Amino acid sequence: MCGIFGLAVARDHAMEERDWSASLAKLFKLSEKRGKEAAGIAIALRDEILIHKDSVSASAMMTTSNYTSLVRRASQWFGRSDLQASALAAVGHSRLVTNGFQGIEANNQPVSRDGAVVVHNGIVVNVADLWAREAAHGLAPRADVDTEIIAALIQKHRRHGQDIRGALRAVFADIYGEASIAMLMADLDSLILATNTGSLYLCRAASGTGLFFASERAICAQLMSGPDAIPGFVGGEIIHLKPGQGAVVSLGTLELDIFAVEPRGEVGPAAVNGLCTPAIEPMLNTQRRIEEKSTRLREAIRGLRRCSRCLLPETMPFIAYDAEGTCNYCHSYKPWVRRPEADLEAELAKYRSRDGSPDCVVAFSGGRDSSYGLHLLKTKYGMTPLCFSYDWGMVTDLARRNQARMCGKLGVEHIWISADIKRKRANIRANVLAWLKKPDLGIIPLFMAGDKQFFWHASETIKATGIGLSVFCTNRLEKTDFKTGFLGIAPTDEEMRNRPSSLKLKSKLDLVWGYGSRFLANPRYLNRSIPDTLFAAFSYYGLNQTHLFMFDYVEWDEAEINRVLIDEYDWECAADSPSTWRIGDGTAPFYNYIYYTVAGFTEFDTFRSNQIREGMISRERALEDLELVNEPRWKAIREYTGLLNIDFDETVRAIECIPKLYMR
Template sequence: MCGIFGLVTSSRQGLDRAAWDRAIRNLFILSQSRGKEAAGIAIANADEIVVHKDSVSAEAMLKTADYKTAVSRGADGFFAAPGDKSALSVVGHARLVTNGLQGIDANNQPVWRDDIVIVHNGIVTNWAELWAENPDIKPRAEVDTEVIAALMHKYTVEGDTTQKAMSRAFDDIYGETSIAFFQRGTNELMIGTNTGSVHYCISAKGDAFFFASEKWICQKLTSGDKTIPGFAGVPVHQLTAGNGMSIDLSSIEVKTFGFDSALATPQISPMLATQRNIEEKSYRLRHAQATMQRCSKCLLPETMPYIAYDADGVCNYCHTYEPWEKKPESEIEEYLARFRGDGKSPDCVVAFSGGRDSSYGLHLLKEKFGMQPITFSYDWGMVTDLARRNQARMCGKLGIEHIWISANIKEKRANIRANVLAWLKKPDLGIIPLFMAGDKQFFWYANELIKQTGIPLMVFCTNRLEKTDFKLGFLDMPPQVDGFNQPSTFGMGRKAQMLMQYGKRYLSNPRYINRSIPDTAWAFLSYYGINQDHLYLFDYVDWDEDVIDDVLINGYDWELADDTECTWRIGDGTAAFYNYIYTTVAGFSEHDTFRSNQIREGQLTRDRAMELVERDNQPRWKSIREYTQLINIDFDEAIRVIDRIPKLYGA
């Protein structure tokens, strides 16, 4: 199982910073024998609790700049001005993954939930039942440890002391559990175990304390070259099963107690004059994202490429935006009438991704305009199973033939894998669209299908709110301001500039010179070189998100994703991954640009758009995991690399 440990030192002990650093390092190195998949630390001083964790071994984490920054923040003040002050306290964790993927920071430890920062060794086997039995508390991560903190916080809110709350939580949980935690408003370290996997030492002068998961670890730190000053030769005690312990961080007084939810005379927890702040990297990043400057009219943030704000805070994208001028619906009626057949034979081909726009467009063509479509889908290996099920729903209910053209899926995914691995070696936001190059032959096959079927009308159901200038912006290309243009209409100069920018990145990272190059070249030709002069349905028809969702969900039992409430991009297996990258590094994604366009069109208020962006930019972990599995890359390593990319916002 995992290794947990802690060290409490008072100014009376006189431990200097170098000795303290060595003690923490030795506790980590010795404890990682119990788990090397992730590590973390929480440092409590008089003013705050600094939390840092990483999805690497403890030994690797100790070498990182982020770890050193966190330790400096938590400990420097204590050692810079020694005196009679509250203790400096640490709890640490070396993780063996048993519940919740290690690449997701929220699953690693210490876990911060409500007012509690906790480390945990063991497995709570009834964690799912406990969430179900306590519907007033909701999980925020996948790790079982979180339910312990949530229960203890719930019980303290109900009026229990910290000791009684912990005892009640141990009554509730089933499984092997040893914990240590800080509570924001109390001045104590609490420890508990139902197995006895806690061993501890009190310094000879009673001015310091440490604990670890195994007796031999304590023995290493009380004798020999790893001895912590003040602990030489002191006895090692065990906190036996069914017992808890509190360490008063003012007096270093240690008290033990048995778990008894009745607790006739409960201990009163020593309180702090003010609650400590809790500082964690993920919180700091969220705060930095929340405080970015955004356009006062739309939502575009300061990290948007080529953005500028006027004196009123309105961005240049708003100033140059050309409203979507829908063509009269009478024109499409006249246009479709030229192709409409006898109602039995196909009279148009619909490019069908299985997403909401193409699904709704199919509905309109058949039910409103009386056309008899056939649909066409290109499977390049990233069409989700959910999209396929929704395609089946639509075609089955409407009685529409569905033509599939499938690529060599194994080869396509191998190409994606090669490019994603190259990108992970040298991340660059500008080259992310390369991940999706393999789907662009869709346009080539669309033209071929017109020839094969003899049906001259190809209908696309894309909407013009989905313009994403930022993708080319990160490629160091300024936005094209003259409205919405099909890629095939880009001028030769712009195409040449794009090729030059990609070429520079290829030369700077030779790993892009891989098996995918022929496929990528074909994709570029298909997307930027082949005529796309097709019918675009939403140039004539109103696009209303609420109406579309209502028709699809209630009319066709259209299936939603279980990792997001948003209905956009849920049929695209790549979207969750690349939008996670954009959000993590730049603080915004496709959702921000899409909602900004809706604001400009008068479809959403700015406040409502902001609510939707905050909701839709949450990581879709299930979809991201499925993506990494499909292309056979390591999920944890990919998330670790993305997490460490320098951020474009102040963090």
């Protein structure tokens, strides 16, 4: 199981600043044998709790600049008397993964929830039942790790009037499994410990000015004598928290109160070895602010300057704001002027079949726009569509099921062209691994190069069927200039969406230079995928194709589209996203996660900004929506890395380590 530990020293303890960091390192290294898949630490100062965690071993984590800077920041306690009203306290964790992928920071420990910071050794095996029970009280999990339920329940009981001892008793009565925990609280100047297995050992300095704990007696014994002894603890005593016992350590006085959290852990006055037992743990005058990386980054993203009219943030490539705070993208935006629907009817009438044979080829991704366009063509305009789909290895199973729903109910023929899926995914894998070695936002579209042969196969399908009308159902709101913007190419007003081949020569040369220079800067891109990438570029930019775009004529109404698809076709939504957009593309959750993590925005920011400019949605509602739609889609990202056979945890950690544009 995992290893947990902690250290608390008063201002008069025999320890200097350099001893503090060295003592934490000793505790980490001795606890590491119990779990090497992730590690973390929380340090309580007078007015804040600092948290750092990483999806690597404790030994590896301690070599990172983020860890050393956090410990250095906490070490200011030794030189500042205003910070020394309480003991300097830390709790640490060395994780053996049981519940939740360690690559997701929220699953690693310490776990912060509702003002409680918890490290936990063990497994709560009835966690799903407890969350189901608490759903009626408005409690829901925010991560996959079972430790979160402990923090959530403790704070729930405290909100209902229980003190910390009563809350612990209630929680240990609820949980089934193994649990040894240590907690720091935002509003209590105390270190809280509890165990139902007895895997907690406290070491109290003979002077009473320091205390540390660990998961094993042997660890404590090694750190109380000999060359590894922590300063000030030689000659101290080891106190075993037996199964069913808890303890509250006052950080103001380091007094210790041992009490029962389960009936078998009943203790009497003699069990605390004569230590003082404060009746009520000291409260703080103000709550500590809990600071961990995810919270800090989220606050930084929320603090980004955004256009006063739309939502585009200051990290958007080539953005500029005027004196009123309106961005250049708003100034240059051309409103979407739909062509008369009568023109659409006239165009469709040229091809409409009289005998029920296919009369148009519909590019069918299985996404909401192509699904709704198919619905309109068949039910409103009386066409007999033939659907064409290209599976390049990243069409989701959900998209396939939705395609089956649409085609089955409408009675539409569906042509599938499938690539060599194994080879395609191997190409994507090679480029993703190359990118992770040298991340560059400008070259992310390379991940999607393999789907551009769609245009080649669409052209070939049109030729083979002899059908003269090709219908696309994309819309102008999906314009994402930032993708080439990160390549160093300024946005233009060219209508690249309708005919990519119509780009001016200079624009094409800029793209060649942008991608080419980055290829040369990272030799790992010189891999097996190059022929496929070149074919993709030709299919997208080289073929001269003409399509009819449905939403050049038909109103695009997101609410109506969702209503029709869900109510009339039982269209399936993604379990990990509140939006119906991009759920058929297996790559989108991955690249949007990268953009959000590094730049603080995604395709949704640009999409919603275009909706604002069109008067489809208010800025306030769109901004509120971003909080939900920009959340990482972990389930989909795990599926993506699984399909490519790349390590999920290492991938996520590499992305999390990229310098953030919004933290400069």
